[in-house]
Amino acid sequence: MSELIRIPAPDGVAAAAQYSHVVKGTGHFVAVSGQLALDEAGGIVGEGDPAAQARQVFENLRRCLGAAGATFDDVIKLTYFVTDMAHMPAIREARALHMPDDRLPAASAVQVVSLVRPEFLMEVEALAVVAE
Numbered sequence: 001m002s003e004l005i006r007i008p009a010p011d012g013v014a015a016a017a018q019y020s021h022v023v024k025g026t027g028h029f030v031a032v033s034g035q036l037a038l039d040e041a042g043g044i045v046g047e048g049d050p051a052a053q054a055r056q057v058f059e060n061l062r063r064c065l066g067a068a069g070a071t072f073d074d075v076i077k078l079t080y081f082v083t084d085m086a087h088m089p090a091i092r093e094a095r096a097l098h099m100p101d102d103r104l105p106a107a108s109a110v111q112v113v114s115l116v117r118p119e120f121l122m123e124v125e126a127l128a129v130v131a132e
Contacts, residue, residue, distance in 0.1 A: 010067030013060050014042035022064045028130040030068040034081060034123035035060040036115070047119045050087040054094035057124050062098060065128060072098045074128040080109040081123040091122060 007022040009015040016033065023031045037045045037053035038060070046052025065071055080091055088109060099105075115123050 005068070007064070007067045010063045012040050012063045014038045014040060022068045030065065030070050030074070030126075030128040030130060032061060032064045032068075032126040032128070034079075034125040035064065036120050036123050044117075044119055048121075050090035050121050051093065053121050054087070054090040055097070057091075057122060058094045058098055061124060061126055065126065068128070068130070070128045070130045073103065074130045075099070075105045075126050076129055077105050077127040078107045079125045080107065081112050081115065081125075082109065083112060083114060083121050085109070085111050087121050091124070 005023070006020040008020045010021055013021055013035075021033050021035075035057045037056040039045050039056065045056040062072065065074065078095075080088070082088065082091070095104075115121075
């Protein structure tokens with residue numbers, strides 16, 4: 001049985017309700033739960049503003065990856081959940097602050113009817129593999 005390390009609330013990320021933000025497994029596999037535009041205290045950032053929400057989502061992803069000893073260079077897959085595909089340019093712009101175009105991971109984008117609360121415009125999850 002592999003040993004899993006669960007990190008419910010990395011530094012700088014609001015505590016999770018009923019899930020872990022990060023799970024690191026044997027083989028140096030890291031799964032980061034879908035991140036929303038929440039600040040450290042759990043308040044929404046950028047209500048109605050896709051660019052502000054995307055920047056906060058990627059900042060939360062950075063913090064979650066860091067809690068597992070990973071960086072964006074270790075990310076092998078991103079999954080985007082958006083309430084409107086028109087938000088994808090804002091996501092790409094925020095992603096570019098952390099990941100150069102020549103180092104992009106595999107990705108999927110899914111338009112959803114809604115997220116956990118109506119004020120959220122996007123959620124992004126990540127899978128990473130870290131070296132020893």
